Amino acid sequence: MQHGFTFWFTGLSGAGKTTLSKSLAEEFLREGKNVVVLDGDELRSTLSKDLGFSEEDRIEQNRRAANIASILNDQGIHVMAALISPTHEIQTLIKDIIGVNRCFLIHVDCSIEGCQQRDVKQLYANRIKQNEGNFTGIHQPYQDPVNPWLKINTEFSTFEQCKAELLQAIRATFNQ
Numbered sequence: 001m002q003h004g005f006t007f008w009f010t011g012l013s014g015a016g017k018t019t020l021s022k023s024l025a026e027e028f029l030r031e032g033k034n035v036v037v038l039d040g041d042e043l044r045s046t047l048s049k050d051l052g053f054s055e056e057d058r059i060e061q062n063r064r065a066a067n068i069a070s071i072l073n074d075q076g077i078h079v080m081a082a083l084i085s086p087t088h089e090i091q092t093l094i095k096d097i098i099g100v101n102r103c104f105l106i107h108v109d110c111s112i113e114g115c116q117q118r119d120v121k122q123l124y125a126n127r128i129k130q131n132e133g134n135f136t137g138i139h140q141p142y143q144d145p146v147n148p149w150l151k152i153n154t155e156f157s158t159f160e161q162c163k164a165e166l167l168q169a170i171r172a173t174f175n176q
């Protein structure tokens, strides 16, 4: 059975977590690897429908996703997780649940100005109002992960460059 690894994409809204994690998953599938994508937004409309954006609820959202990732990894399935995971507490929790040896944190780095300018689906314009004081990077801080496995800057590099960087890092680490 293959070993299951989790690649956990963390960063601000609009930084590129969903885009990069899905394209990496497609690459894995093409290579015949079993992989599941856990996307924060998708979980919020299903499994985590009951949760909001308070600090407590964000911990719970990440706790759930990390436990699913761990179960899947136990069964040899790779996971691409794309969640904001804004605080050191949450980032540590994720690694504790999944296990440091198989959890690879990828900091998808783009400044708040860059994300706002991009404003995918009018997310900043609309959600800032809806979330009432809980928007990461605006009202709540985003704490850059300490020693992430990889930090990818999506602000000054194209998607293709970022994807290539990711694949290269994976090949270098996993020798494949």
Ligand SMILES: Nc1ncnc2c1ncn2[C@@H]1O[C@H](COP(=O)(O)OP(=O)(O)O)[C@@H](O)[C@H]1O
Pocket: 011, 012, 013, 014, 015, 016, 017, 018, 019, 020, 082, 108, 118, 120, 153, 154, 155, 157, 158, 159, 160, 162
């Ligand atoms: N280098 C890059 N890497 C990833 N996405 C990028 C990059 N440059 C521009 N983008 C764009 O930024 C947006 C990122 O959106 P998304 O992946 O939904 O972000 P998130 O999931 O982090 O909220 C997409 O529209 C994507 O095409």
Ligand SMILES: [Mg+2]
Pocket: 017, 018, 019, 039, 040, 041, 082
């Ligand atoms: Mg997303």
